[in-house]
Amino acid sequence: MLEERTVFIYFLKRKGLKLTQQREEILQAFLKMEEHLSTEDLYKVVKRKNPNIGHATVFRTLKLLIEAGIAREVYLGDRRVRFEHGHGHRHHDHLVCQVCSKLIDTVNPEIEKLQDDLCKKFDFIPTSHRLQIFGICKECKRKKRE
Amino acid sequence: MLEERTVFIYFLKRKGLKLTQQREEILQAFLKMEEHLSTEDLYKVVKRKNPNIGHATVFRTLKLLIEAGIAREVYLGDRRVRFEHGHGHRHHDHLVCQVCSKLIDTVNPEIEKLQDDLCKKFDFIPTSHRLQIFGICKECKRKKRE
DNA sequence: CTGACTGCAAACCCTTTGCACTAAA
DNA sequence: TTTAGTGCAAAGGGTTTGCAGTCAG
Numbered sequence: 001m002l003e004e005r006t007v008f009i010y011f012l013k014r015k016g017l018k019l020t021q022q023r024e025e026i027l028q029a030f031l032k033m034e035e036h037l038s039t040e041d042l043y044k045v046v047k048r049k050n051p052n053i054g055h056a057t058v059f060r061t062l063k064l065l066i067e068a069g070i071a072r073e074v075y076l077g078d079r080r081v082r083f084e085h086g087h088g089h090r091h092h093d094h095l096v097c098q099v100c101s102k103l104i105d106t107v108n109p110e111i112e113k114l115q116d117d118l119c120k121k122f123d124f125i126p127t128s129h130r131l132q133i134f135g136i137c138k139e140c141k142r143k144k145r146e
Numbered sequence: 147m148l149e150e151r152t153v154f155i156y157f158l159k160r161k162g163l164k165l166t167q168q169r170e171e172i173l174q175a176f177l178k179m180e181e182h183l184s185t186e187d188l189y190k191v192v193k194r195k196n197p198n199i200g201h202a203t204v205f206r207t208l209k210l211l212i213e214a215g216i217a218r219e220v221y222l223g224d225r226r227v228r229f230e231h232g233h234g235h236r237h238h239d240h241l242v243c244q245v246c247s248k249l250i251d252t253v254n255p256e257i258e259k260l261q262d263d264l265c266k267k268f269d270f271i272p273t274s275h276r277l278q279i280f281g282i283c284k285e286c287k288r289k290k291r292e
Numbered sequence: 293c294t295g296a297c298t299g300c301a302a303a304c305c306c307t308t309t310g311c312a313c314t315a316a317a
Numbered sequence: 318t319t320t321a322g323t324g325c326a327a328a329g330g331g332t333t334t335g336c337a338g339t340c341a342g
Contacts, residue, residue, distance in 0.1 A: 080306075
């Protein structure tokens with residue numbers, strides 16, 4: 001948790017930007033979150049600590065976090081932009097349950113490897129990727145039977 | 147091309163819906179398209195044939211096509227919903243060029259296989275998936291060098 | 293005939309921006 | 318003090334819906 005904060009501070013310094021109370025709070029909220037929150041979700045979390053923070057600040061700070069490589073955008077199928085941790089994390093793949101919306105994160109080195117092969121085949125330089133498998137999770141499957 | 151039309155007609159009949167001139171035209175335009183068009187794109191294509199068609203009709207018909215399994219939604223990272231063929235087509239993976247926005251479609255049976263394994267591991271029943279690799283395509287890479 | 297369909301325009305909803313005020317450095 | 322940051326509210330921009338007129342069955 002400390003490390004990402006350091007990255008952010010360096011990033012700000014390098015760009016001549018300032019570390020404000022709000023940015024600090026948003027960063028902390030972002031780092032604590034487990035799931036893939038939307039701007040709105042994060043806004044609500046931060047607002048609990050600091051009731052007069054605005055949407056715009058959350059939005060703008062999130063952009064900075066992305067630029068700094070600390071956050072990453074994910075699209076889960078609705079029209080909302082969601083965020084996940086980016087810095088130093090392997091990019092994981094998602095199993096998305098269409099019944100309960102639960103998300104299972106996973107990393108599969110073999111798939112990763114095949115993706116690289118695929119890129120080579122097309123002479124394509126990858127910067128990031130996103131794998132989502134939609135379906136029904138274990139629990140929901142069980143409930144259906146009951 | 148005939149087959150999908152049949153599927154659609156059955157679908158409409160089953161739901162007590164009507165096959166209108168507009169729906170026919172939108173279906174044909176959708177089936178002819180090669181790329182991943184947004185509602186807006188498809189609207190423009192159809193409008194050329196039938197200038198007084200409205201956005202809403204395209205939008206609503208697209209929803210029907212999805213329900214009938216003929217179309218499928220894709221999210222490429224902008225805020226647009228895009229569509230691709232769904233019925234009877236293998237789900238292909240995408241290489242998305244971040245410079246020129248070009249899309250390379252591809253299918254990789256090995257990756258497909260590993261995905262199935264992944265699902266089994268989590269006892270997850272997959273219904274569809276989506277793999278997107280973002281990066282720089284061959285042409286744009288070359289241009290950069292020049 | 294009758295209920296589904298259409299086009300229009302407006303409502304929606306999330307994202308993004310402009311601006312006058314505030315606060316890091 | 319200077320310049321970036323903030324909150325507010327409004328603008329954007331794509332998607333969705335309400336409605337009165339229209340048309341397929």
